[in-house]
Amino acid sequence: MTDFAKKILVVDDEAKISDVVKSYLEHAGYKVFTAVNGKEAMEGYNDFNPDLIILDLMLPDISGEEICKRIRKNSSVPIIMLTAKVADDEVITGLDIGADDYVLKPFSPRQLLARVAAVLRRTVREPVEDNRKVIFDNGDLAIDTFVHEIRKAGNIINLTPNEYRILVTMARYPKKAFTREELISMALGDDFEGFDRTVDTHIKNIRQKIEDDPKTPKYLVTVHGVGYRFAGEF
Incomplete structure (x- = not known):
């Protein structure tokens, strides 16, 4: 060892x-x-x-x-x-x-x-060559993969590893509508053994942490009949 x-x-x-x-x-x-x-x-x-x-x-x-x-x-x-x-x-x-x-x-x-x-x-951090900081909605939300940090209105947000990976994955493809299966594959990995409702739970938890009003989200929005998309503005 x-x-x-x-x-x-x-x-x-x-x-x-x-x-x-x-x-x-x-x-x-x-x-x-x-x-x-x-x-x-x-x-x-x-x-x-x-x-x-x-x-x-x-x-x-x-x-x-x-x-x-x-x-x-x-x-x-x-x-x-x-x-x-x-x-x-x-x-x-x-x-x-x-x-x-x-x-x-x-x-x-x-x-x-x-x-x-x-x-x-x-839960391994993103590779160095992919590290960057992206600001959305005039600084309201900041995603910094170099330091593995999410900030909302300047305050550090404590996400679980799976929540972090889902948010970062969606933010990398703004406006793309993700199915639950795509989020499992792209964010959680093909070896993830959960089920579709797991994604819904993670999305709900992320909304509670980054949205001003989780019931009317502006970042992680529902695409009815499909799944979810990231709607933040650069």
Whole structure:
């Protein structure tokens, strides 16, 4: 293991699951920290500054949803939820509060390892030759891919990695109407294993952060019967 290995925080109160996941991740070259409850999870997040968090929803003290909410107040670190819940609405709720992906229990460690690799690939910053800063609507919205930063009215906006990639992808093709399938392919990657409603959730979250009135958006507008387009003006 090198000093540059990605750091992963695994949060699960089931020792058997935590030990197996830790073993697989370390074998793949990751540096792994573990936590068995919400208190340890927050301590691990603050102490280790992980590159990705694997977070069980059912913890003995603080729910995984609440931990996700707390982390999302000041960080866009990728979060993969582990859950035995299978209802679409429950998955959407998790995405709504900032989760990047879901893995349903029971799962194979190899499946989880593949999801980890996929999420980390999607959250790598844009290549240097593509870095630039673009200003929309007289400075109301600024996208700077050099420093990986979004500003609204001068204030830094904290987007999750998937939200960032969707916004940047759409802004690169202003006025283009994107289908949900195109956004999944172009922004999230063909290895993304979510479903169409995931895109709707991400769009809603982005609107909450960059629109003056999310119900009447001027940047991410709905194209009925197609999907969405970016309508900002240079």
